Each structure stands twice: as C-alpha cells, then as structure tokens.
Amino acid sequence: MNIAKIKKLQIIVTAIIILLFGFGCNFPQENLNTSQTDSGPQMDPTKLFQDILITAQANLQQTAVTTETQMSGSSDTQVQQTTPEPTGTIDPNRTPPTLPGTYQTDLLNPRDYPHTYISDTCEFLKNRWTPGKAEPGTVVMTVMYHSIVKGDDSAVTLDNQISSERHKQIALDLYNQGFSAIDMSQFVNFMKYNDYIPARSVLLITDDRHHESYFSDHFLPLYQEYGWKVVNGWISSDATTEDLWKENERVEAAGYVDHQAHGVVHNENMSDGSTDEYIYSELQGSIDRIKEHFGKIPQAIIWPGGTFGNRPIQIAKELGYEVGFTVNPRGPVMYNWVPLDDEIDPGRPAYLADGTSDPLFVIPRYWDTDVSSHIDTVRQIGKAAKEQIFANREIELEYYDIVCKSITGEIPGL
Incomplete structure (x- = not known):
C-alpha cells in the first residue's frame, strides 16, 4: 500500500x-x-x-x-529499514508484560557495559525467537593478529608479534572449548539479523599485507583441519607490487582468506580531525581496489591503528560498510549486545571511548598475545546469557503476541 x-x-x-x-x-x-x-x-x-x-x-x-x-527493498548485505516502535497494544483487553533488561555480566571490566543497536523491539524479538536463527547466548570472540613469526616464543622480537607455536596453541584452545571460526559475511548477518552461526564463534582477523606463504603456513592448516577461515585487514597501498596482489588474489580464490578493508595509506589514521577528502580516499580507495582485485565489496573496515571517529563512521556507512573494528579488547559480542565504554578510562588510557558511537562500527577485538586467557570467560558469558534469556522466553513471547504480532506478523515455526 x-x-x-x-x-x-x-x-x-x-x-x-x-x-x-x-x-x-x-x-x-x-x-x-x-x-x-x-x-x-x-x-x-x-x-x-x-x-x-x-x-x-x-x-x-x-x-x-x-x-x-x-x-x-531487501538484500542480504543491506541494512534493513526498521519498523516503527509500537506505541501501544492492539488488544485493549491484554496488558503486555514488562520486558527483562539487557543481559549484564560481572565477568568483564565493569566499565565495559553492553550497548544495544536495534531500536525496534518487535524486530529484535522476532529475530531472537524465530527457529533456525542463532540460539540465544551465541557469542563471537574476535581475535586480532598482527604478526606471526615461525618458531617458538624465543623467536618473538616485538610486542605485537606471537610465535607460530603460540598461534597453534590459540587455535587448539579455541577448538577444545567448542569454538568455530566464521567469515565476515556470517558475522555481519548474525549481528544484524541474528542469522545462524555456531553458538561459540570466533572471528580471526590478521591485519596488514602478507605474502601467500604467511597464510599457507599459519592459516591454511586451520582451514584444512577445521574448515576455519581467516579475515585479512588488507591495506590497499599504492606500493603493493603486482606479485603481492596476485598472491593475495590466489588465497582469496582458494576460499580460506577473506580480505576486508584496512585503509590505503594506513600510517595516517582516520579520526574526526581528518579531512573529508582523506577519509573518502581511505574508505572509497579500499572499496575500489578490493573490488578490482578480489571481485567483491568489503563489508568491514578494520580501522587502521584502531582509531575511529563519528565522521569516519558516518562516511563509512554512507559508502556501504556494515561493521567496523577497533583494537579495544573489551570482550565478546552477541546479537544486539556490544560491550563499550562511554568515556576514557584512566586505568586504560590507550582505549578510545567508544560507547557513544554506533556499536556495529566499534566492535572490540582481543589481542592474540593474551587471548587464550579469555576464552573460558567468553564461554561462560555465552552460557550465562543463554540461561537468562531462556528463563525469560515466555515473557518475551507474550509481549510479542500482544504488542508485535499484528505489526510484524507471526513468528514462523512457533
């Protein structure tokens, strides 16, 4: 109509x-x-x-x-338009119950509290309880790799490096606690629409340009053994040689490396102090070159240096990006649940305040150097969230039946 x-x-x-x-x-x-x-x-x-x-x-x-x-219209990679928030019940003889609050946890730093990003309650509840979607309590742990060097820990010379032996142990620790790696498309569809992913998922992101041997040495074995993919935050630099482009085209075509945007210049980060011209050149430049060499449009911007700002986020959204990643290791994420901090934390001055930004564009990442110590915490968060959400299932479904059903339709399969 x-x-x-x-x-x-x-x-x-x-x-x-x-x-x-x-x-x-x-x-x-x-x-x-x-x-x-x-x-x-x-x-x-x-x-x-x-x-x-x-x-x-x-x-x-x-x-x-x-x-x-x-x-x-509709598209798997477009942001769906939200419907109006219900202004009251359609059935005047039934009073909707009070919905429970957002799941909270004391397993994270108390400053890193969950932020939501879906304003339409009916859309959220329908996606939560539709059979075949991701089950309540599904968590994603994003891990940031910068550089992996061959050998044991004695081969490490820089703070942002880990050894190949440590990398293998991280993968084994994740596998033993029931985690599976996903790609960026799966992550985006989960965060936006609660599309199915494994209940314990991990997003492995390795930043910067690398040769084919880097991927075949460290990530191809994970793909062959577990079916795990790795996301590469690719710098679309003018200095990239033709051979390096071809090497990365091969690993993208092989199916186990998912290249996403990491800027063009890279050593000059984007922030609210950057000019519009520079921000556009970094974001659109990444789109143009990834499309040219990998045959796709990047969905994610892995912010160079972890620096971001409201203007870079708005321009990224304008250009079609769907998510962004910082270097703040605040915790895992769930559907409509991202732990952030609204202000600078004096105890962690290196963390940028991210709580007033769009949560989808300031996704936190754990560092590879200490990620193994957080895996069980992430598992516990997902388990506790699942228990609380299912305990309130009937309340949420009753609310949906009274307030939402005549607006967004029946929940299929229930």
Missing part, C-alpha cells in the same frame, strides 16, 4: 471521529442511556469509537510496515 492509501485511511478515521463527536451531541439522550430499544441492542458510541480506533491503529501500523518494506 502506498502513501496515498495511508493518507486516505487516516482521512476515513478522522471522518469517523467527527461523526461520533461532532454529531454525538444531537443523538437522542434516551438512546445513549438505554441498552435496548424497540429495534434491538444499540451500540454505545464511545465503545464504537474505541473499537474503530483500535482497528484503524492496527491497519495503519501494518500499512506503514508494508509500505516501508516495499520502498526499501
């Missing part, structure tokens, strides 16, 4: 109100105070108005949702 039809329906409702209230004063008084007349039962005008208004409200809300969906 188009906008003209919505307005027509609104005019009809207005006309009914005028008829009831405008002419109601001329109704014979005895008819208003008597339940029966010679011709049969009479409808109380006030009750009639309430029934008409409830029906009209339901029709208007459903029409708005249908119209918005038709106008916005």
